[in-house]
Amino acid sequence: MPVDPQIQALLDEMRALGAKPFEELSVAEARAAAWSFAALQGEPEEVASVEHTFIPGPTAELPVRIYTPAGKGPFPGLVYFHGSGWVVLNIAVCDTTMRALANSTGCKVVAVNYQKAPEHPFPIPFDDCWAATTWVFEHAEELDLDAARIGVLGDSAGGNLAAAVALKARDEGAPKLAFQGLIYPAVEHGWETGSAHENAEGYLLQRESMHWFWDHYIPDKSLTSDWRVSPLLADDHAGLPPAFIATAEFDPLRDDGRAYHAKLHDAGVPVTYVEYDGMIHGFYWMQGIADGARRLHADLAEAIREALQKPVTAPTSAVQAG
DSSP states (O other): OOOOHHHHHHHHHHHHTTOOOGGGSOHHHHHHHGGGGGGGGOSOOOOSEEEEEEEEOSSSEEEEEEEEOSSOSSEEEEEEEOOSTTTSOOTTTTHHHHHHHHHHHOOEEEEEOOOOTTTSOTTHHHHHHHHHHHHHHHTTTTTTEEEEEEEEEEETHHHHHHHHHHHHHHHHTOSOOOOEEEESOOOSSOSOSHHHHHTOSSSSSOHHHHHHHHHHHOOOGGGTTSTTTOGGGOSOOTTOOOEEEEEEEEOTTHHHHHHHHHHHHHTTOOEEEEEEEEEETTGGGOTTTOHHHHHHHHHHHHHHHHHHSOOSSSOOOOSOOO
16 A cells, blocks of 8 residues: 555655755754654643653663553553664653553553663663663562563664563563563664665665664674574574564565564464554654554554453463464
8 A cells, every 4th residue: 555645744744844864864963853753742641640760770870751640559561662773862752652651551651761872882772771671670669560560662773672671581581571562673683674675765764774773783793693683583582471563564674573573473472463554664653643653552552451451360461473
């Protein structure tokens, strides 16, 4: 099908304004341009509370925002890692989406402002996200969280980080994640998939944009096959938490999500996969302008509620293979 008309209108507007692709910008220019995503998310919803704080990371204090929905705890929890190619964006840009996520899922959401490349290349962003996840579990009681109902969620580069954190948690035997949400994740270093060539130009994220982002995050190419860089290349994907994976039809990363779904499915992991027709990379942050983004939010919230609902007697797998 063609690009969704609401998305096409955005692309046309950006073209008319002379917006440049990321690979033609400096890092500072890309970070400034990325603030435009805030306006695409719609009006911010009220939540019971938003706490701005810092938590200890391996090399720096990490800013986090903790979103609490209405209701009584202990709450299920989500640790969120935002996208942006490990280079741009921050938790302030994603504020509206995090508010909507907390309200639609009933989860307390901890959004993590991990350090960015190129100043802080791999493994620093991964190490920050791992530290944040373990911190949430260690402080679950004081955060009014149910430690048996905590998952990770990320989009794009954040999906890469969420998948890698889930792999490490499985390998370490703790913390016991109950869910992983991967929104158009980048799960293998490179830009040579079929979708990367099919959607190489004209759809916001370009093939050369991925080249630009990856080069900032992984300057040492000897590390590209490390499973923390390329979760798709992990030796084993069995025993991972239930997953929801979303992709977009006109996205260079579409085939990454497809491939990761196949890996999880073949390893016996309960996984739901949805490909959104007519959508482009980044549409998770476009709930204010695109019906497709609102469908994704609704589908994601349903999967999260099902996976993290309070068991009546004993925990069961809530997401079925799809």
